[in-house]
Amino acid sequence: MTALMSLTNVSKNFGGLAVITDVSFDVPAGARMALIGPNGAGKTTIFNLISGVYQPSAGEIRLEGQEISAIPSRERIGLGIARSFQNIRLMPHLSVLENVMLGQQARAGNLGNMLSPLRRSRWRREAEELLEQMGLDTYPGEVVATLPYGIRKKIEVVRALVAKPKLLMLDEPAAGLNNTETANLKDFLMQIAATGVTLLVVEHDMSLVRSLCDHAVVLNFGEKIYDGPTAEVQKDPDVLEAYLGTRHAGKETTDVA
Numbered sequence: 001m002t003a004l005m006s007l008t009n010v011s012k013n014f015g016g017l018a019v020i021t022d023v024s025f026d027v028p029a030g031a032r033m034a035l036i037g038p039n040g041a042g043k044t045t046i047f048n049l050i051s052g053v054y055q056p057s058a059g060e061i062r063l064e065g066q067e068i069s070a071i072p073s074r075e076r077i078g079l080g081i082a083r084s085f086q087n088i089r090l091m092p093h094l095s096v097l098e099n100v101m102l103g104q105q106a107r108a109g110n111l112g113n114m115l116s117p118l119r120r121s122r123w124r125r126e127a128e129e130l131l132e133q134m135g136l137d138t139y140p141g142e143v144v145a146t147l148p149y150g151i152r153k154k155i156e157v158v159r160a161l162v163a164k165p166k167l168l169m170l171d172e173p174a175a176g177l178n179n180t181e182t183a184n185l186k187d188f189l190m191q192i193a194a195t196g197v198t199l200l201v202v203e204h205d206m207s208l209v210r211s212l213c214d215h216a217v218v219l220n221f222g223e224k225i226y227d228g229p230t231a232e233v234q235k236d237p238d239v240l241e242a243y244l245g246t247r248h249a250g251k252e253t254t255d256v257a
């Protein structure tokens with residue numbers, strides 16, 4: 001597979017603090033990739049570097065071979081990079097449809113476009129179609145605050161999806177969900193991946209990581225310590241040490257993340 005996204009020798013410092021150190025990895029087109037690691041390992045910082053919230057202190061970030069480090073965050077959405085956040089940032093008092101349409105407005109980023117009735121009716125139709133396609137067609141008019149948490153998490157994903165991304169980055173999509181909701185979310189994300197969208201997922205729920213993702217990159221203290229199949233990650237001595245603090249090679253069932 002060719003790399004959709006690649007990070008090459010990326011570092012990020014905040015003042016004198018090195019948060020990401022010389023990290024390189026590829027996200028192949030069509031992959032379902034997990035980015036995991038203990039708390040504070042630098043996962044969200046990597047997301048912020050890819051989405052353009054931060055500039056790298058060193059190294060290159062490429063999308064389909066194009067260096068994007070200098071491209072502003074808003075323009076990266078247009079290039080095909082979208083993300084949903086760890087904490088739901090839906091507008092609770094608005095309807096499902098209105099929330100999804102806010103995603104379209106954010107993407108357009110131009111007041112003239114937002115106010116055009118023709119544009120709004122096209123957005124409305126596209127948002128309705130997407131909600132229907134993703135199995136959320138029973139909810140478009142409902143106010144988000146009244147919906148179950150599992151549904152709200154899906155709406156957050158759909159709102160990112162409306163930008164028609166090539167790469168969809170999800171930050172802890174299963175946080176706060178019970179087992180049934182998590183299994184449901186996994187099917188939902190598999191459905192999205194089946195349409196050709198590449199997934200990069202930060203997630204602490206290892207059963208979701210194992211069932212959803214084919215590949216994992218593991219960070220520890222801002223450095224990459226594993227880059228390989230998800231099926232092997234929990235057997236890796238460096239990964240076990242990062243999570244448990246001591247060498248645990250051989251204890252293959254230990255849960256990480």
Ligand SMILES: Nc1ncnc2c1ncn2[C@@H]1O[C@H](COP(=O)(O)OP(=O)(O)OP(=O)(O)O)[C@@H](O)[C@H]1O
Nearest residue numbers: 014017019037038039040041042043044045046219
């Ligand atoms: N803007 C910032 N200024 C200074 N330090 C920062 C900044 N952003 C993140 N950090 C530090 O960088 C380190 C990595 O943080 P980051 O949020 O990327 O980790 P994480 O792996 O996403 O953690 P978690 O799993 O707890 O969400 C932490 O020590 C954090 O305090």
